[in-house]
Amino acid sequence: MTEPVxxxxxxxxxxxxxxxxRVGLVSLVIVLFYLxxxxxxxxxxxxxxxxxxxxxxxxxxxxxxxxxxxxxxxLPPPPEPATPPSLYxxxxxxxxxxxxxxREYPHDLVTHxxxxxxxxxLGGDKWGHDVLTKLVKGSxxxxxVGLVSALLATALGTFLGALAGxxxxxxxxxxxxxxxxxxxxxYLLLVFAIAAVLQERGVTTLILILGLTGWTGVFRLMRAExxxxxxxxxxxxxxxxxxxxxxxxxxxxxxxxxxxxLVQLSLNVVGFIKSEVILSFLGFGVPVDVVSWGSMLxxxxxxxxxxxxxxxxAAGTAMAILVTAFSMLTDALRDALDPRLQRRED
Amino acid sequence: xxxxAFILRRLLQMIPTLLxxxxxxxxxxxWVGGDPAYLLAGKMxxxxxxxxxRHQLGLDRSVVYQxxxxxxxxxxxxxxxxxxxxxxxxxxxxxxxxxxxTLLVPMLVLETGVAVSLxxxxxxxxxxxxxxxxxxxSTVVMSISLLVYIIVGQYVFASLxxxxxxxxxxxxxxxxxxSYAVLPILLGLFVSVAPSxxxxxxxxxxxxxxxxxxxxxxxxxxxxxILLVHVLRNAAIPIVTNxxxxxxxxxxGAFLLERFFAIPGIGRExxxxxxxxxxxxxxAATVYVAVATLLANLLADMxxxxxxxxxxxxxxxxx
Numbered sequence: 099m100t101e102p103v104x105x106x107x108x109x110x111x112x113x114x115x116x117x118x119x120r121v122g123l124v125s126l127v128i129v130l131f132y133l134x135x136x137x138x139x140x141x142x143x144x145x146x147x148x149x150x151x152x153x154x155x156x157x158x159x160x161x162x163x164x165x166x167x168x169x170x171x172x173l174p175p176p177p178e179p180a181t182p183p184s185l186y187x188x189x190x191x192x193x194x195x196x197x198x199x200x201r202e203y204p205h206d207l208v209t210h211x212x213x214x215x216x217x218x219x220l221g222g223d224k225w226g227h228d229v230l231t232k233l234v235k236g237s238x239x240x241x242x243v244g245l246v247s248a249l250l251a252t253a254l255g256t257f258l259g260a261l262a263g264x265x266x267x268x269x270x271x272x273x274x275x276x277x278x279x280x281x282x283x284x285y286l287l288l289v290f291a292i293a294a295v296l297q298e299r300g301v302t303t304l305i306l307i308l309g310l311t312g313w314t315g316v317f318r319l320m321r322a323e324x325x326x327x328x329x330x331x332x333x334x335x336x337x338x339x340x341x342x343x344x345x346x347x348x349x350x351x352x353x354x355x356x357x358x359x360l361v362q363l364s365l366n367v368v369g370f371i372k373s374e375v376i377l378s379f380l381g382f383g384v385p386v387d388v389v390s391w392g393s394m395l396x397x398x399x400x401x402x403x404x405x406x407x408x409x410x411x412a413a414g415t416a417m418a419i420l421v422t423a424f425s426m427l428t429d430a431l432r433d434a435l436d437p438r439l440q441r442r443e444d
Numbered sequence: 445x446x447x448x449a450f451i452l453r454r455l456l457q458m459i460p461t462l463l464x465x466x467x468x469x470x471x472x473x474x475w476v477g478g479d480p481a482y483l484l485a486g487k488m489x490x491x492x493x494x495x496x497x498r499h500q501l502g503l504d505r506s507v508v509y510q511x512x513x514x515x516x517x518x519x520x521x522x523x524x525x526x527x528x529x530x531x532x533x534x535x536x537x538x539x540x541x542x543x544x545x546t547l548l549v550p551m552l553v554l555e556t557g558v559a560v561s562l563x564x565x566x567x568x569x570x571x572x573x574x575x576x577x578x579x580x581x582s583t584v585v586m587s588i589s590l591l592v593y594i595i596v597g598q599y600v601f602a603s604l605x606x607x608x609x610x611x612x613x614x615x616x617x618x619x620x621x622x623s624y625a626v627l628p629i630l631l632g633l634f635v636s637v638a639p640s641x642x643x644x645x646x647x648x649x650x651x652x653x654x655x656x657x658x659x660x661x662x663x664x665x666x667x668x669x670i671l672l673v674h675v676l677r678n679a680a681i682p683i684v685t686n687x688x689x690x691x692x693x694x695x696x697g698a699f700l701l702e703r704f705f706a707i708p709g710i711g712r713e714x715x716x717x718x719x720x721x722x723x724x725x726x727x728a729a730t731v732y733v734a735v736a737t738l739l740a741n742l743l744a745d746m747x748x749x750x751x752x753x754x755x756x757x758x759x760x761x762x763x
Binding site: 275276278279280282283284286287288290291292293294295297372375376379380381382391392395398399402403410414417418419421422425426 | 460461462464465467468469472473583584586587588589590591592595596599603692699700703714715717718719721723726729730733734737738
């Protein structure tokens with residue numbers, strides 16, 4: 099008896115093609131490295147104590163320390179433990195709040211006891227936070243926002259696109275109208291309008307804003323895909339066998355469009371990371387106690403005028419490397435998943 | 445079908461979309477955000493204050509009435525006063541449009557010119573080192589945040605080297621164009637050329653593979669003539685469409701530039717309105733920019749049809 103020959107599936111073939119694409123592979127490694135850092139950091143294994151003020155104010159990176167910055171050398175003397183002022187028999191109105199804060203952060207936020215370091219690997223910010231740990235934490239926020247909102251937007255766009263393309267008729271008309279409404283307002287303006295209305299800043303709010311406004315691109319493509327597939331023979335065969343609409347849409351057609359979804363997803367991640375950075379920079383994104391690439395750039399803007407360039411360089415470079423790697427990975431994915439599509443690069 | 449019928453039909457098709465935009469904005473500002481009266485009244489408001497403001501804003505009336513007021517505001521262009529500065533909203537837009545255009549028009553013209561010439565150059569040299577270098581460079585340039593360019597550019601060229609004013613604006617158009625707007629325009633240009641270049645390059649390469657190019661070569665025309673006359677004329681169709689479609693996006697793209705360089709344009713006004721929860725200004729901006737977007741799309745479509753005789757006016761446009 100001969101073994102039945104199994105032909106390799108789509109994903110195996112795609113992986114083979116991706117593996118032979120050196121640029122794509124390097125990009126994949128970089129993206130995986132970032133994801134690993136984000137995972138470690140969200141587990142609390144690294145960069146947990148980014149709020150600790152470990153260095154002197156604006157501690158420079160080591161290689162910059164000797165010739166620049168005289169101020170950094172003048173180590174401020176450890177302040178005397180302040181004697182609590184007499185309260186004249188009044189109760190401290192903020193007493194309970196301060197007690198809460200102390201309970202929440204057992205180790206003192208302002209580390210008087212630790213000698214502050216004069217230099218930090220990637221420098222320090224205005225308060226002496228380590229820019230390296232801050233960068234890790236900021237990458238976590240920016241990447242998480244990008245990933246989760248991209249997942250949300252892609253899922254929403256896929257679902258609505260599937261409905262519109264598969265059913266056609268008035269469902270299609272209605273959803274196309276919705277698409278027209280959302281695309282009539284420039285994306286960033288729409289996001290600003292929603293940010294203005296939602297008064298509370300938070301990572302969840304940010305994800306919702308980006309996810310609920312960013313579905314239009316995926317919708318357009320998925321609608322076209324479902325329109326194309328709904329009358330294909332395999333779908334008609336499934337219908338003849340009694341498969342329900344939902345089964346035909348999501349069990350039969352959806353897997354055949356997965357390459358489009360994957361490419362759109364990674365395009366969206368890059369787009370949303372950029373949006374998050376702009377929003378957080380302007381102060382409409384993450385709240386003040388959360389650090390992201392955008393909030394780092396915001397601080398860095400004022401630091402640069404003082405000649406403290408390291409936070410700007412750190413956040414800008416980290417973002418540029420990830421965005422480049424992600425964009426190139428998207429290109430590589432597109433090539434690997436759709437061999438019919440010849441890249442017109444000559 | 446003739447042009448007027450075509451335009452009329454397209455204008456009529458816009459109405460449902462516009463209604464949707466109006467509903468979306470109305471819903472957003474009246475329901476999602478909670479009661480704006482609390483926002484306006486400040487932190488120490490008495491219930492009477494709140495009720496008073498609610499009455500002034502018409503929030504104690506029915507939803508239909510409020511929607512009607514909103515529609516009336518849009519049609520008449522009278523959005524009342526800004527909540528933050530008591531300046532009439534219509535006056536805000538009238539006076540802020542000039543600076544925005546002073547920034548955007550030169551930027552658009554330069555960007556199109558530079559991107560098209562570079563795209564022609566790299567398309568002519570396709571596959572050679574200059575082409576590859578430029579393409580890799582533009583990928584890297586695109587991946588760095590616009591914010592970084594603006595922050596560094598403003599610091600280096602204005603603060604450190606003093607080649608340009610750091611920020612500011614004057615009432616004199618010529619002075620703005622030659623002094624205040626130069627650095628923002630150059631920075632905006634630098635950022636926007638890279639994606640356009642990549643796009644236009646593919647448009648041109650699409651054309652280079654067409655049969656008519658082979659025919660032109662067979663007839664003995666020079667490569668230069670083929671590229672500049674035959675190919676460019678055909679590639680112009682998607683390029684023009686792309687430029688026009690990008691117009692409204694350009695307006696919002698200027699948000700950051702206007703903010704950093706303190707240019708009193710519409711983008712900066714919108715950012716300030718978001719910061720101050722100045723709802724009338726944001727509402728008006730959203731609706732009018734949507735109208736502008738739809739009109740720009742129509743214009744792009746008209747030009748597309750005018751430039752490309754293969755596309756008929758009746759052609760059902762379907763994506």
